[in-house]
Amino acid sequence: MDLDIPTRFDERDWAREVDGGPVRFAVVGLGWFGPDVAIPAIADSDYCETTVCISGDKEKAERVAAEKDAEYGLTYDEYADGEAVDAYDAVYIVTPNALHLPHVETAAEYGKDVLCEKPLEATAERAKQIVEICEEAGVDLMTAYRMQTTRSVRWARELVRSGVIGEPQQVKGEFSFNMLYGGGDPDQWRLDPDLAGGGSLMDVGVYPLNAARFVLDADPEAVHASITEDPPEFDGVDKHASFTMEFPGGVQAQCSSSYGVYGTNTFEIIGTEGRIRFDPIFNVDDDRRITIERDHGETVVEAQEPPEMVEEFDYFATCLLTDREIGPDGEHGHFDVRVTEAIQESAETGERVEL
Amino acid sequence: MDLDIPTRFDERDWAREVDGGPVRFAVVGLGWFGPDVAIPAIADSDYCETTVCISGDKEKAERVAAEKDAEYGLTYDEYADGEAVDAYDAVYIVTPNALHLPHVETAAEYGKDVLCEKPLEATAERAKQIVEICEEAGVDLMTAYRMQTTRSVRWARELVRSGVIGEPQQVKGEFSFNMLYGGGDPDQWRLDPDLAGGGSLMDVGVYPLNAARFVLDADPEAVHASITEDPPEFDGVDKHASFTMEFPGGVQAQCSSSYGVYGTNTFEIIGTEGRIRFDPIFNVDDDRRITIERDHGETVVEAQEPPEMVEEFDYFATCLLTDREIGPDGEHGHFDVRVTEAIQESAETGERVEL
Numbered sequence: 001m002d003l004d005i006p007t008r009f010d011e012r013d014w015a016r017e018v019d020g021g022p023v024r025f026a027v028v029g030l031g032w033f034g035p036d037v038a039i040p041a042i043a044d045s046d047y048c049e050t051t052v053c054i055s056g057d058k059e060k061a062e063r064v065a066a067e068k069d070a071e072y073g074l075t076y077d078e079y080a081d082g083e084a085v086d087a088y089d090a091v092y093i094v095t096p097n098a099l100h101l102p103h104v105e106t107a108a109e110y111g112k113d114v115l116c117e118k119p120l121e122a123t124a125e126r127a128k129q130i131v132e133i134c135e136e137a138g139v140d141l142m143t144a145y146r147m148q149t150t151r152s153v154r155w156a157r158e159l160v161r162s163g164v165i166g167e168p169q170q171v172k173g174e175f176s177f178n179m180l181y182g183g184g185d186p187d188q189w190r191l192d193p194d195l196a197g198g199g200s201l202m203d204v205g206v207y208p209l210n211a212a213r214f215v216l217d218a219d220p221e222a223v224h225a226s227i228t229e230d231p232p233e234f235d236g237v238d239k240h241a242s243f244t245m246e247f248p249g250g251v252q253a254q255c256s257s258s259y260g261v262y263g264t265n266t267f268e269i270i271g272t273e274g275r276i277r278f279d280p281i282f283n284v285d286d287d288r289r290i291t292i293e294r295d296h297g298e299t300v301v302e303a304q305e306p307p308e309m310v311e312e313f314d315y316f317a318t319c320l321l322t323d324r325e326i327g328p329d330g331e332h333g334h335f336d337v338r339v340t341e342a343i344q345e346s347a348e349t350g351e352r353v354e355l
Numbered sequence: 356m357d358l359d360i361p362t363r364f365d366e367r368d369w370a371r372e373v374d375g376g377p378v379r380f381a382v383v384g385l386g387w388f389g390p391d392v393a394i395p396a397i398a399d400s401d402y403c404e405t406t407v408c409i410s411g412d413k414e415k416a417e418r419v420a421a422e423k424d425a426e427y428g429l430t431y432d433e434y435a436d437g438e439a440v441d442a443y444d445a446v447y448i449v450t451p452n453a454l455h456l457p458h459v460e461t462a463a464e465y466g467k468d469v470l471c472e473k474p475l476e477a478t479a480e481r482a483k484q485i486v487e488i489c490e491e492a493g494v495d496l497m498t499a500y501r502m503q504t505t506r507s508v509r510w511a512r513e514l515v516r517s518g519v520i521g522e523p524q525q526v527k528g529e530f531s532f533n534m535l536y537g538g539g540d541p542d543q544w545r546l547d548p549d550l551a552g553g554g555s556l557m558d559v560g561v562y563p564l565n566a567a568r569f570v571l572d573a574d575p576e577a578v579h580a581s582i583t584e585d586p587p588e589f590d591g592v593d594k595h596a597s598f599t600m601e602f603p604g605g606v607q608a609q610c611s612s613s614y615g616v617y618g619t620n621t622f623e624i625i626g627t628e629g630r631i632r633f634d635p636i637f638n639v640d641d642d643r644r645i646t647i648e649r650d651h652g653e654t655v656v657e658a659q660e661p662p663e664m665v666e667e668f669d670y671f672a673t674c675l676l677t678d679r680e681i682g683p684d685g686e687h688g689h690f691d692v693r694v695t696e697a698i699q700e701s702a703e704t705g706e707r708v709e710l
Binding site for chain 2: 083165166169170172174176178181217222224225226228229230239241242244245246250254256258260261262264267270272273274275294346350351352
């Protein structure tokens with residue numbers, strides 16, 4: 001039996017009439033994601049443009065700026081010193097996790113709003129500092145959870161809210177890939193505990209973690225977890241992390257991440273009367289396949305939706321330009337880092353950790 | 356890309372030349388599973404037959420015996436007293452969990468081999484007694500894990516062993532259904548902690564638990580878990596159980612069970628170079644759909660295989676008639692009950708429990 005559940009990928013449920021703009025971005029961090037994914041998305045957006053490209057390497061900053069039609073290519077030091085500060089309204093921070101804080105400090109100092117990649121920082125203490133600094137400076141702060149502006153994920157959340165699967169009771173999620181299989185670099189920052197704050201958990205594990213919070217519209221109260229390290233590559237960072245989050249009302253979420261298995265990313269919400277399963281879900285602009293089951297019937301949806309990074313940037317810009325409240329704000333992102341630290345503590349001590 | 360992985364559901368990899376037989380069974384417990392599933396499977400098997408039907412209710416025992424062409428319908432008391440003891444060679448025990456022990460004691464007393472449903476008993480202490488009693492009496496004992504004689508599951512284990520997905524690293528499994536949705540009986544023995552030893556965990560959670568052990572060919576070293584009760588229906592028994600098992604070498608298995616969600620049962624083995632997913636898997640003679648991924652290719656197999664209960668009975672009979680070692684023996688089943696108690700203890704204390 002095919003279920004009669006209309007899809008809704010053709011509108012921005014968060015849209016508002018926008019005056020002014022565009023929001024001019026300084027993109028801080030020019031690894032692959034910034035130039036290859038974020039800057040093209042900004043170019044395709046309605047309300048954003050890239051005016052400044054910032055890197056540790058002056059030559060690279062200028063080269064990327066030229067390639068992307070941005071006005072300035074700056075070093076981190078020049079950015080900190082306030083060069084070209086009138087050329088941008090907001091910053092998008094996409095550096096290694098433990099470098100988010102100083103770049104946010106600079107943005108706040110110059111009164112620039114901040115869109116900061118997940119996880120918000122490498123430790124909860126530093127994430128909290130980011131939140132406080134932005135509050136004190138009166139700048140807006142969003143944690144860049146692109147799943148929260150992905151239309152198919154927002155649609156699934158609406159289905160859950162409207163009771164299509166009854167009361168949600170259990171969540172499953174995983175996001176994994178084999179980082180070193182096929183020649184991945186063992187010296188990258190994602191394997192450095194000081195820069196990353198952890199291994200697969202901090203990089204990809206936060207996706208199912210945050211998606212569970214988003215879809216359930218609730219925060220976990222406690223976690224317990226297992227972490228596998230595997231020196232020398234995975235020394236001080238996890239190779240695999242399996243964690244269970246306990247939500248209010250006895251709802252349980254089991255999630256995992258790995259840097260050491262075949263690439264797989266799935267997400268599932270199981271309710272009293274049905275289930276919704278994404279396979280895959282978490283890679284950028286994945287061809288999401290969504291299976292909805294209830295009443296012994298099944299509907300499979302191949303999601304046709306616009307690029308989610310475009311959605312994310314326009315969402316952020318809309319919030320800035322219309323004073324809309326930001327969903328995944330700084331405190332929301334800070335909470336996730338608290339959860340990851342609780343997961344690490346639980347794995348180390350063998351005890352359930354309350355949040 | 357379609358993967359070139361030949362299926363193998365057309366043979367019993369455990370088969371041996373069998374002399375003698377058939378093994379004549381006394382079926383102990385005449386709830387729905389015995390008469391509706393097990394006795395027909397015995398009838399369809401090569402090496403087994405049902406000669407005695409045993410229930411608490413004499414009239415029911417005689418009625419089922421007549422319907423199934425068995426020679427005797429006995430009460431539990433008559434069975435304990437040794438009535439018709441020459442009419443059967445082995446017993447199949449399919450009563451509430453906490454009644455397995457006395458029925459095994461009777462079988463051992465009369466020198467009958469035992470095929471006992473999972474979980475072996477309601478507590479590890481009683482499961483251990485079953486193992487010891489059978490050892491002392493010199494009778495064979497098998498725990499009735501039908502997954503271990505299901506051809507598609509055995510085939511998947513062979514794929515894992517042969518390295519098709521590289522080294523297995525993570526396992527996921529769930530077996531759930533909504534017991535009370537649509538009018539299930541809240542007074543059934545499966546919701547009585549004394550008779551069942553637990554809720555969904557003892558009834559259906561042991562499937563992914565045992566399947567993980569079987570496919571990995573290893574035993575967990577520690578567990579941590581969350582259990583949700585929901586009185587009055589789920590009082591002293593779990594409604595949901597989510598548990599993580601830590602296997603040697605850093606391998607992690609995340610499994611769950613529920614009596615309070617839409618029916619779902621899946622099982623997945625994730626390796627360094629691929630993954631194998633069953634959806635569904637655990638219901639009797641499910642139409643198993645198996646997805647194998649590796650090298651960015653995918654093969655989907657709709658398993659065509661003979662009834663697994665027939666396989667199970669013939670496997671057990673072959674072991675008895677040829678002195679083949681039993682895979683899921685009593686100690687194997689006892690270990691699972693130890694794991695379930697560790698899961699319950701972990702959920703209660705909030706601590707990882709070592710096995």
